Structures are given as structure tokens and as C-alpha cells.
Amino acid sequence: MFQTYHTLEEATHAQPRVTALLACQNNLMPASWHMPISKSPFRYAVAVREENYTHQLLETHQSFTLNFLPFELYETVNALGKVHGDNSDKLTLSGLTTESKDAQGNVLLSASDFIYECQICDSYKNGDHTIFIADVTAIHINAVQSNEAMLFLGRGRYTTTKKSVTAHKGE
Numbered sequence: 001m002f003q004t005y006h007t008l009e010e011a012t013h014a015q016p017r018v019t020a021l022l023a024c025q026n027n028l029m030p031a032s033w034h035m036p037i038s039k040s041p042f043r044y045a046v047a048v049r050e051e052n053y054t055h056q057l058l059e060t061h062q063s064f065t066l067n068f069l070p071f072e073l074y075e076t077v078n079a080l081g082k083v084h085g086d087n088s089d090k091l092t093l094s095g096l097t098t099e100s101k102d103a104q105g106n107v108l109l110s111a112s113d114f115i116y117e118c119q120i121c122d123s124y125k126n127g128d129h130t131i132f133i134a135d136v137t138a139i140h141i142n143a144v145q146s147n148e149a150m151l152f153l154g155r156g157r158y159t160t161t162k163k164s165v166t167a168h169k170g171e
């Protein structure tokens with residue numbers, strides 16, 4: 001038995017999505033609408049609302065890092081989703097430390113399990129978000145892994161992965 005809705009606002013269902021902090025220069029934007037779209041070359045797509053300061057930063061700088069943080073930092077990520085970088089210093093606000101910056105000046109966050117360095121190669125507006133497509137030019141993997149990915153369920157709810165298994169590889 002299903003209940004059927006026709007808009008996301010009405011449905012209010014849990015939609016588990018891996019959540020990262022998108023850094024353009026020093027500005028940090030929580031992002032959960034993103035996905036890999038090509039393996040070789042490795043390309044990644046992120047959907048960003050035009051009203052967000054990050055949108056204009058991406059248009060100007062054409063690059064970003066995607067920092068995949070452990071679940072335990074969900075309060076920090078959630079708080080960063082309530083403020084805008086054109087009127088606050090979100091890096092300082094976050095209390096997060098940086099490993100360094102990439103060659104384009106985008107921060108790399110030390111707490112990340114892994115980080116993608118991204119160079120935008122295409123973009124198009126679709127609905128109320130712009131899809132920025134990027135070449136992933138470097139993948140940084142932390143020697144210490146939390147093994148607890150941060151998943152955003154929508155409406156301020158977060159969860160993490162409970163178990164990991166390897167499925168049977170059939171002949």
C-alpha cells in the first residue's frame with residue numbers, strides 16, 4: 001500500500017543522500033544533491049540553487065572541493081546550511097580546520113574521510129537548480145576513516161550507514 005504525492009514538499013519522506021561540504025574558496029555549503037556521472041574521465045555533478053552565494057562563487061571561480069565528512073559532524077553541517085557566505089565567514093563559524101588549499105584556493109577540510117578536487121567543465125540550468133559538471137582532478141583519502149558516512153534524510157534529519165557487506169559475485 002502506497003500513498004502518492006506529486007511534489008517533494010508534500011511527500012516529506014526520508015530520502016537518504018550522502019552529504020558533503022562544498023568549498024568554493026573559503027565558503028562552505030552543505031550539499032546533498034550531487035552524483036558521479038562519468039567514471040573515466042571521472043566527472044561529478046552538483047546541483048546548486050541560484051539564490052545561494054555558492055552559485056555566484058562557482059560561476060566566478062569555476063572550481064570547488066567536495067569534502068565528505070563523518071556523520072558525527074552533522075550539527076556543524078546543519079548549522080552551515082542556515083547561513084550565507086556573502087554575510088558571514090562560514091569557515092570560521094564551522095570551527096573546522098583546513099589541511100591546505102588546492103591550486104585554485106579552495107579549502108581542503110582536515111576532518112574529511114575523502115575530498116574531491118573539482119574543475120567545472122559544463123553547467124546548465126534545470127528547474128530551480130543549476131547543475132555544475134566538473135572533472136575530478138584529485139581524490140584525497142584520509143588515512144583515518146570514520147566508516148560512518150553522513151546521510152541527510154531531509155527536514156533536518158540525519159542518519160549513517162549501519163552495516164557494510166560484500167555481495168556474492170556470481171559467475
Ligand SMILES: Cc1cc2nc3c(=O)[nH]c(=O)nc-3n(C[C@H](O)[C@H](O)[C@H](O)COP(=O)(O)O)c2cc1C
Nearest residue numbers: 030031032033048049052053054081083084085152
Ligand atoms: C544537509 C544539507 C544539504 C543541502 N544540499 C544542498 C544542495 O545540494 N544544493 C543547494 O543548492 N543547497 C543545498 N543545501 C542548502 C544550502 O546549503 C544553504 O542554502 C546554504 O546556506 C547556502 O550557503 P551559501 O549561500 O553560502 O552558498 C543543503 C543544506 C543542508 C543542511
